[in-house]
Amino acid sequence: MKTTTKATAFYNVFERKGGPHKETTHYCPGCGHGNVHKMIAEAMDDLGINDKTVFVSPVGCSVFGYYYFDCGNFQAAHGRAPAVATGIKRANPDSVVISYQGDGDLAAIGTAETLHAANRGENITVFFVNNAIYGMTGGQMAPTTLIEQKTATTPRGRVESEHGNPIKMAEIISTLPAATYVERVAIGNSKHIMKARKAIRKALKNQVENRGYSFVEILSVCPTGWKMDSPDARDWLTDQMIEAFPLGVYKDESSEREDGWYRDVKPFVPAELNKYFGVNAEADVAPVDLKKDLFCKFAGFGGQGILTMGLFLAQIGMRADHNVSWIPAYGPEMRGGTANCSVNVSNKRIGTPLVERPNVMVAMNLPSLEMFEKDVVDGGVILVDSGIVDKTPDTDRLDVVMIPATEIADEVGTPKVANVVMLGAMIAATDAYSLDFVSETLKVVVKKKNLIDMNLAALQRGYDFVKNGS
Amino acid sequence: MDTTVKKDSPFIEITGELCKGCKLCIDVCPKGVIAISDQLNSSSYHPAYYVGADCTGCTLCFYACPEPAAIKVFKP
Amino acid sequence: MSRQFMKGNDAIVVGALQAGCRAYYGYPITPASEIAHAASLHFPALGGTFIQAESEVAAINMVYGTAGMGIRTMTASSSPGFSLKQEGMSYLAGAELPCVVVNIQRGGPGLGNIAPEQADYFQVVKGGGHGNYRLITLAPNCAQEMCDLTSKAFDLADKWRNPACILADGFIGQMMEPVEVPEAKEIPFDHSDWCVRGDAETHKNLVSSIVLEPEDLEAHNFKLHKKYLEIQESEVLFEDYKTEDADLVVVAYGITSRVVYSTIDQARELGLKVGLLRPITLWPFPSEKLAELAADGTKKFLSVELSTGQMIEDVKLAVNGKCPVELYGRCGGVVPGGEELIQRYEEIMNGKPISDGGVR
Structure with a gap:
């Protein structure tokens, strides 16, 4: 009997969540985060990396990612997850570091950290959940909000001349030479989801094999912020968002980079330091009198x-x-x-x-x-x-x-x-x-x-x- | 809810208490064998349930479902 | 022991490495850049990590990542850059992550200039970022202390699971003096119970500053507060030079404490009984010592700072109205000379109006 069920990379019971419902997520009905979480957890199980994974939760609806993933967890300041992930990965290059971010976090307040982590080719995996809106703060415009889309801060719809255009992060990051793998996927229907599973698994596998920086943009939904029921939200994603954010692989040099991006560090060995700074070296001192200061x-x-x-x-x-x-x-x-x-x-x-x-x-x-x-x-x-x-x-x-x-x-x-x-x-x-x-x-x-x-x-x-x- | 399923054919289990009634599983099920209950669960959602027959074990409902543990798919 | 001639800024890097710091993240800014220069030379040579971050904000968050892994790490900047790090500092304090941050103060506000000031006292000692938190703050006044106190800052940070700050000024950073490089020793702290290392032992741990429930966050704040009280009781450091019989106790740290030190014996030769109380920890502040000196109400106190009066508030709180507390402050990179100070001592001690020149 083949059973498809909750991945072991999820906690059995979500104790950190508190409250009466510790086996469900805190997300709204029909939210895309749950789907993406499940795909990541499944890939972690498949790759056998639960112990060495460090999951960085952002600020946004997925701020509580650490409720769910049974691995090492960090919660980062808004937009700073790639910098935090850098500090984690450089401290232990054998860890598997996931920077999980939404559109406000990754493409607005954290744009600099996003681009520079990619530009340094950090051997990390970034999952960018793009649902074209700020969910947690109450449905405001995101950097990826579509033209004409109404939000709490674009009540008349997003207008190019006033608000600029939806920013295309996968395209931008794919221009950076150090980035290894950049793909945009979606979760609008079952076909999308099956492709997204593969992309997510590949992005993590790349890191395990030290192939460098992988970035998967996942077009997602916010039924609450979009004021739609769940199936309609998936349809809107499929019909509208994909037009603005075309799906596909924007860059893939995975096959050329095996073990190329492992950045080794050494532990603290006091004797080496003492030798390096000549702590026990004979001092070249020849005391003589000083007649006056x-x-x-x-x-x-x-x-x-x-x-x-x-x-x-x-x-x-x-x-x-x-x-x-x-x-x-x-x-x-x-x-x-x-x-x-x-x-x-x-x-x-x-x-x-x-x-x-x-x-x-x-x-x-x-x-x-x-x-x-x-x-x-x-x-x-x-x-x-x-x-x-x-x-x-x-x-x-x-x-x-x-x-x-x-x-x-x-x-x-x-x-x-x-x-x-x-x-x-x-x-x-x-x-x-x-x-x-x-x-x-x-x-x-x-x-x-x-x-x-x-x-x-x-x-x-x-x-x-x-x-x-x- | 009919829970009598033949163990020699594919089936799903939906834990109604963990369901938020978003209907995405119903939307993707190629056989149309998932439905919404008239009853409310303790979180005040009308949960989805398996009608009890004709599941192919395709797992589309599992991946469409945003909840980690609401749906389990069994395929002999 | 080998004595090496080095800049205060370089001594910070030596002190950090000897203490077991393995990762440096920073962004260039005058007059702190030599720290990054030295770090970029030595950290990679010793198998550590150096990253020139895209911003001060990124640098402090890289520190957050490495600190959360239980690895000693640091960043350094100067005033405007230090302002940018404040959000990250608050997160580090909230998540109780040990790390060392260095501020080689320059003139402000705004872009100000690159000359030394001590006008970040409030920012560093009283907060800077949001929320209830404290930075253990050490104020070296020579190259040797830049080295030694940086090492000590790592120990204090680990001991209390709290960020520690080296608060210096452009002069202390730029000047060169002989430094005895301290011996590197094993680090006597184990962080396995809270850090995340990306391994089986620590995979249940969480590094976070979010506490959603009001009662829980209050409890977290009370726990931090209790820790801060303990630090205040146990970690105060100061240097006392002839305050016991002094009629005027001058309080100064960093470069100004060096100038004041030079004046003490000179002033005494002129019949002015002056002493220097130099806080080495600015937080916790040597309030008890000052209170003790003020207890009989016979002394006068003078805070000499490169600011319009920041540390004086802590001096006043400690003296608690028992004695007069005066201020002499210079700004913008102007440092008071010894003769200038002695003249002010005389005026204060004789109850005369203080001459123009600095803020009073």
């Missing part, structure tokens, strides 16, 4: 390596086991044609990373000098690229070093190392660290190893200029 402001044109100079100093301080911070100009300071950064190097915990009153200032152009000279503390060191700036700071108040850093750099090989010439001069002028220590650190922190020699030469030249005047 440095509160530095380095400023110049963008492209002069001002920020890099700050980074070098901070890393020198870090290797010396001092507290350091580096912060680029950010906010209002960025105006006025200067790139600048603040660097703190201190024996003590660093409070503000923003250097308000520098005791070391490097100015590599005139606007920088004019902007920041007044902020430098009395007796502070100020280094100016004398080849670029033809103005000398207040020598009574400040310890001034005028150095043609860019010209020296050019002699070394490229004006690009002017910042390192300046760094050498700054080290010499402040006696913060020994030249050897700075040189050793630069060898580690200069990323382009073929430029190390040139950087070291530039450093030496800047240092010598201050110490020896040459």
